Amino acid sequence: xxxxxxxxxxxxxxxxxxxxxxxxxxxxxxxxxxxxxxxxxxxxxxxxxxxxxxxxxxxxxxxxxxxxxxxxxxxxxxxxxxxxxxxxxxxxxxxxxxxxxxxxxxxxxxxxxxxxxxxxxxxxxxxxxxxxxxxxxxxxxxxxxxxxxxxxxxxxxxxxxxxxxxxxxxxxxxxxxxxxxxxxxxxxxxxxxxxxxxxxxxxxxxxxxxxxxxxxxxxxxxxxxxxxxxxxxxxxxxxxxxxxxxxxxxxxxxxxxxxxxxxxxxxxxxxxxxxxxxxxxxxxxxxxxxxxxxxxxxxxxxxxxxxxxxxxxxxxxxxxxxxxxxxxxxxxxxxxxxxxxxxxxxxxxxxxxxxxxxxxxxxxxxxxxxxxxxxxxxxxxxxxxxxxxxxxxxxxx
Amino acid sequence: xxxxxxxxxxxxxxxxxxxxxxxxxxxxxxxxxxxxxxxxxxxxxxxxxxxxxxxxxxxxxxxxxxxxxxxxxxxxxxxxxxxxxxxxxxxxxxxxxxxxxxxxxxxxxxxxxxxxxxxxxxxxxxxxxxxxxxxxxxxxxxxxxxxxxxxxxxxxxxxxxxxxxxxxxxxxxxxxxxxxxxxxxxxxxxxxxxxxxxxxxxxxxxxxxxxxxxxxxxxxxxxxxxx
Numbered sequence: 001x002x003x004x005x006x007x008x009x010x011x012x013x014x015x016x017x018x019x020x021x022x023x024x025x026x027x028x029x030x031x032x033x034x035x036x037x038x039x040x041x042x043x044x045x046x047x048x049x050x051x052x053x054x055x056x057x058x059x060x061x062x063x064x065x066x067x068x069x070x071x072x073x074x075x076x077x078x079x080x081x082x083x084x085x086x087x088x089x090x091x092x093x094x095x096x097x098x099x100x101x102x103x104x105x106x107x108x109x110x111x112x113x114x115x116x117x118x119x120x121x122x123x124x125x126x127x128x129x130x131x132x133x134x135x136x137x138x139x140x141x142x143x144x145x146x147x148x149x150x151x152x153x154x155x156x157x158x159x160x161x162x163x164x165x166x167x168x169x170x171x172x173x174x175x176x177x178x179x180x181x182x183x184x185x186x187x188x189x190x191x192x193x194x195x196x197x198x199x200x201x202x203x204x205x206x207x208x209x210x211x212x213x214x215x216x217x218x219x220x221x222x223x224x225x226x227x228x229x230x231x232x233x234x235x236x237x238x239x240x241x242x243x244x245x246x247x248x249x250x251x252x253x254x255x256x257x258x259x260x261x262x263x264x265x266x267x268x269x270x271x272x273x274x275x276x277x278x279x280x281x282x283x284x285x286x287x288x289x290x291x292x293x294x295x296x297x298x299x300x301x302x303x304x305x306x307x308x309x310x311x312x313x314x315x316x317x318x319x320x321x322x323x324x325x326x327x328x329x330x331x332x333x334x335x336x337x338x339x340x341x342x343x344x345x346x347x348x349x350x351x352x353x354x355x356x357x358x359x360x361x362x363x364x365x366x367x368x369x370x371x372x373x374x375x376x377x378x379x380x381x382x383x384x385x386x387x388x389x390x391x392x393x394x395x396x397x
Numbered sequence: 398x399x400x401x402x403x404x405x406x407x408x409x410x411x412x413x414x415x416x417x418x419x420x421x422x423x424x425x426x427x428x429x430x431x432x433x434x435x436x437x438x439x440x441x442x443x444x445x446x447x448x449x450x451x452x453x454x455x456x457x458x459x460x461x462x463x464x465x466x467x468x469x470x471x472x473x474x475x476x477x478x479x480x481x482x483x484x485x486x487x488x489x490x491x492x493x494x495x496x497x498x499x500x501x502x503x504x505x506x507x508x509x510x511x512x513x514x515x516x517x518x519x520x521x522x523x524x525x526x527x528x529x530x531x532x533x534x535x536x537x538x539x540x541x542x543x544x545x546x547x548x549x550x551x552x553x554x555x556x557x558x559x560x561x562x563x564x565x566x567x568x569x570x571x572x573x574x575x576x577x578x579x580x581x582x583x584x585x586x587x588x589x590x591x592x593x594x595x596x597x598x599x600x601x602x603x604x605x606x607x608x609x610x611x612x613x614x615x616x617x618x619x620x621x622x623x624x
Binding site: 001002006009010012013295296298299300301302303304305306307308309390391392393395 | 444447450452453454472473476477479480481485487489491493494495496500503504505507508509553557
């Protein structure tokens with residue numbers, strides 16, 4: 001029988017201690033994993049969205065910065081317009097490599113003519129687009145024809161096998177994009193031609209027409225020339241094109257990043273307090289339990305157990321309890337994340353992308369290590385103290 | 398075998414005062430003796446036994462086992478010596494409640510030199526046979542009577558084939574009939590296996606079981622003649 005086997009036998013002997021220590025380990029690991037998954041999931045979402053946009057600068061009408069962030073991150077439909085003429089002025093600026101316009105549209109709310117309600121739609125110009133078009137050419141071998149769309153990962157056909165009805169117009173869903181955990185997953189992508197075709201026919205087919213103001217665009221996506229500083233280009237645009245706001249991709253989603261930083265700070269404070277209290281509580285409970293077992297530990301010493309054996313045996317008990325509590329906590333947190341992902345996104349107002357199995361395994365491992373470290377740290381002093389005690393004193397009434 | 402040389406043990410009481418549990422005791426116990434240490438409650442008998450076993454460090458004086466100064470050894474050496482040479486029987490229920498009878502008996506082998514698992518199991522069952530509890534191998538301590546528990550403790554104390562048994566009031570919690578049975582078991586072990594036994598008791602009538610009685614009062618040996 002080793003110290004570990006003895007510890008395994010012993011942990012069945014004290015339900016109160018086992019309950020408290022395991023519960024603390026459970027809470028610590030669950031809280032740590034949950035918050036790590038949420039924060040990292042949100043970070044991944046933001047990064048992936050910026051990568052998918054592929055633009056160095058996004059130019060929107062002045063005052064629309066928050067709207068575009070909400071649309072791209074949370075899928076909240078946004079409609080704002082600026083003159084199409086801005087495109088040529090932007091394209092002429094030094095450092096600008098490509099400019100591509102986009103139209104931001106939305107389906108009708110609760111209308112019979114639409115099989116989906118309040119869905120964000122992005123129309124792009126295939127001639128200049130550098131975000132959707134290259135991917136489409138790679139996936140489909142060509143671009144979209146009039147009446148064809150691609151959808152975010154959540155978009156599915158509702159009318160027949162491949163069709164979705166918007167403004168009384170049946171569009172064909174050609175492909176779905178990989179999930180990003182953001183509003184892009186609930187967004188439909190279509191060409192300018194399709195958008196204008198829907199708008200033209202919607203006057204007759206829909207309860208309310210799709211209105212695209214003439215010679216207007218919603219945003220301009222810019223790629224700068226290699227070696228150019230996006231910041232300098234953005235400053236140039238700000239100075240020379242009135243009524244617009246250029247947002248550098250590194251500054252995109254600033255409000256969400258601030259919100260996340262605030263959330264992260266709050267979580268860190270709560271986690272630190274929870275951790276500190278748990279360590280103190282586990283330490284106290286372990287001290288009580290070790291004191292209750294003083295005689296038993298004294299007997300072990302009399303039978304030939306070294307101080308080291310007693311110390312290791314107590315820490316092995318702590319590790320076992322931390323392991324069982326930790327594993328349960330991690331399972332609970334993982335399950336909660338998978339089951340309540342949408343609820344978390346809505347209530348915290350942040351995007352969220354589930355991690356890869358490898359990343360999840362690493363985070364689960366880290367959560368388990370935290371539980372093991374915390375419980376062992378708490379048990380360290382009581383275990384050391386009791387193992388150094390004179391056996392005769394330990395066995396005294 | 399065991400030599401206590403001018404051994405004193407004091408315990409702090411707080412505010413700088415101390416209580417002297419054992420005061421300058423010198424005592425020799427030879428191999429094959431069955432020594433009973435008798436005295437009133439608080440006379441220092443249990444402390445003397447603990448000092449002899451190395452379970453507590455003397456405030457002054459020396460404890461020698463076969464000529465080796467016990468407190469000149471490291472914790473590991475001291476623990477190994479205890480596991481190899483000394484068996485303990487305590488006054489209080491000292492079985493581990495989460496282990497079965499068989500596991501409790503095997504427990505001392507965990508701290509001694511490596512032994513074959515089969516050998517260990519056979520010896521444990523032989524000892525339980527000897528103390529009349531072969532049918533209780535899988536039972537837990539709570540399922541046994543006080544007398545049965547003390548028999549298991551005796552079996553456990555013999556597991557590593559020690560040269561001496563130290564027993565602290567082993568019958569004080571037992572009824573008269575069980576007390577007699579346990580004392581006869583000790584006498585058999587002494588006579589049959591030649592084990593040195595040092596037993597602490599406050600019951601003078603048990604002196605008849607031993608080969609020598611050592612009487613203590615106020616932390617000192619007041620009468621330690623050979624029988």
